[in-house]
Amino acid sequence: MRFLQVVAFALIALSLTEGKLFLKKHGLPPAEAPQARAKAPEFGWFKQRLDHFDTTDNRTWNMRFMNQSQFFESGAPIFIFLGGEWEISSGYLQTGQMFDMAADHHGYMFYTEHRFYGKSFPFEDMATDKLKYLTTDQALADVAYFITHMKKTMPGMAKSKVVVVGASYSASMAIWMRMKYPHLITAALSSSAPIEAVEDYKEYYEVINDNIKLNSAKCLETIRSGTAAMEDLLEAKWGADTLKTLLNTCEPIKIQEPHRSFLFNTIGEVFASLVQYAYVGQIKVECNKLLAKSGSPLEQLSSYIRDQYSGDCMGLYDEFLDYFGSPNITNQIHRQWYYQTCTEYGYYQTTTSNNQPFGKTFPLSLYHNICKDLFGKKFNVDLLQRGINRTNIINGGYKLEVTNVVSVHGTVDPWHAVGLKQDLNENAPVFIVNGTAHCADLSSISVNDLPEMYEAKKRTKQYIAKWLK
Template identity: 50%
Template sequence: MWGNANTKPLVIILLLTILILAIEAKIILRKFGPPPDDAPNARATRAPQWHTITQRVDHFNPRDIRTWEMRYISNDQFFVEGGPIFIYLGGEWQISAGSLMTGQIFDMAEQHGGMMYYTEHRYYGYSYPTEDMSTENLRYLSLDQAIADVVYFIQYVKANTPGFANSQVVVIGGSYSASMATWIRLKYPHIIDIAYASSAPVRAVADFYEYYEVVDHNIGLVSQECLNTIGEGIFQLEARLETDDGIAEMSQRLETCTTIQNVEPYRSFLFNIAIAEIFAGLVQYAGQTSIQDDCNLLLGFNGTSLDKLIGYVRDYYGNDCIDDYAEFIRMYSAVENTNDAWRPWLYQTCTEYGYYQTTTSDYQPFGNTFGLKFFVDMCTDLFAEDFGTTILDTGIIRTNIFYGSLTPEITKVVSVHGTVDPWHALGILEDLNPLAPAILINGTSHCADLSSIRDTDPPQLIAAKIRIQQLVSEWLLLN
């Protein structure tokens, strides 16, 4: 393993933890990333500690000796010698201490006398392998490099922590990091003993049209009137944008930062990132109660379907105006290292995963307003002229071949999805054996199973959380 861990602790008090969670919640409202943490468990009596560990910039080039500092968090509140090592894998977000003070990882560590860690993914949060995020430097942002970081981290802590000699390793992930948990168990079974993957999209695909089909289905289950109003509002908005007077009116009423340009890629940006993503985020992270609440809000505005749609959109944005494509590209073409996830995440989608949620299906309420070309052109505009269909398709083929897509040969991984979560369309593993079960939870959303068991959980979610804990317990006993 490379380098030494910085063991100087950062004292964290409860109020600071809550503040961090509140700040992160605003960031995680986007469709990527897991939901925000719950408040710390009442049994969390020890503050997690912050550390850094020295990693190689390029794990696969022995001639490249450059290194960088990866952040991670530890919590040894429940650890007893020989207990398992539970590692929550960071994904496309900034890690927080609160994640080791609640949730399934906290509960399972308590049950098994386990050690808890939370690792920060390269290029996210404050873990920077290079001096900036130029396209040239982002070549070191890849799945291969990221899971190698975790493997070297495990090797280091096992060699340098008393009581770890006989400890098994359990990796836990949510969303993209759940995919990582699945893939690291597949690629490094001699290092990783068990994987728990919550809402993992493991099949890379360019045109992920199924996403908005699931959004359509779940809004329609709650309120067909709500779904119809969204669709009619989009249709009426499209019609209004066909005239100069309509463009001027819609620019004023939607409160766009600049006058709407009804040409590509500005048009797709408006309908996708400015409007459709609001409903996507609602469904991805919401239960049916939350969808009903938002439908009631939308339908409560007076006037036509377009009036209701505009009222709902403006309620979401509050006092902020709606940016356009040029501003988006200007903002995320900046190469400075920041803890904003948009630039590095878009780079990963452009080179390895795709996952572009389009309206190429007829079974969604947003018309034919944004297709795959919009996203491919965004890759070109953000990174380089050659970042187009060839790089995207090559990366997707490579990811699916190297990591098994929906048919990996894998054991001791529990794959969990909620039926409300659109990502389950890319994550239901096929032909699994009893040592790799898939749990589909009816009526629940993205990563809902990662939280502790709560009295407010529906029965099917409680049953799933209990089953996850049982499986991990059984597999720990197998070794």
């Protein structure tokens, strides 16, 4: 059984087989191969308070981090890659923009793991009442306490300036760290950060639409026609059975909501996955594969979707709830991230807009149902909207005021539509790079970069160097 779902900032491709969950891709693209000069980083654990905002609560837990010291000279900067809704790994401490800047400035590198992700769990399960400690405010405070401790206890760090680097959700965190803790954070690099929380993020699939169309209008029309044919098929007497066979779903298809919307959302996310992380030319390659399928648009689309599951069956809504509704799982990210979207962000990627190929097949109500079905009836529309409103008031949304932050977006990335669109001021530049995808700027500068990307990376390093003087 396999689920393929993209929610909010996260890109998730999951396989659930014989009770095991396999993470294929999530959050940020994998780092390139380590550079030859890279030393292997080390893991460590740091004791954090469970609730940084209640001094009467003395409970603690252990946060995992990684450190890389090979370039460090006393008094040089500290570079921290902020973990988001994923498990930390060594790649970005062995290659990429932050690695290169640490080498240039003789800096020390850390990679902090976000509470409730990876192996950084305050509790042994993820019951809903325990997830109330999963907030961005708490996660930002985790980093603040981590920095303060390291500067007090690590030799040569007392006067070190600090640069935070983030990707996707953690890119938003990087901006907010600089804004909320300017006495601790000297500068920030923010890659592909959504910055204004919104309930109905209809623009996401508009970007998917436009990038597929840019590569192949025929491909886009085949997706549109195939989706419409699936809708028609579900209206026929035996249509659900036929579509089950065409898509190879694990269980019979239920046509009532939210089961129907979830099915179409799963289909849509195949193309969301493609576009969000596409390397140059990849969308055209995949469109050619779709168009090479034989038969009607329905048959072409179904065959292409089926191929993405590599022989596994497609999981549907009941199976999704059976697995991710359980609090007794700590080896994945879906339940935690949904909780954050249901309480702080929204960012629900719907088919509200007409400028996308999936009809009106997964409306906002799908996500309202998911919040209630995963966490309980009180996680309703009112709670969601209050959480989104709070996020934008507390963090500033598009109106935030901050300096010493570089923000980078790519036009292929669907998240750029809720990112910063222009420079905030002379010390908060925004680079929007044509033809590049989610977090593509995190890799090292290369002669193979598109000219705009090369320039954005070069100028990013120049800004950080200026702020570290």
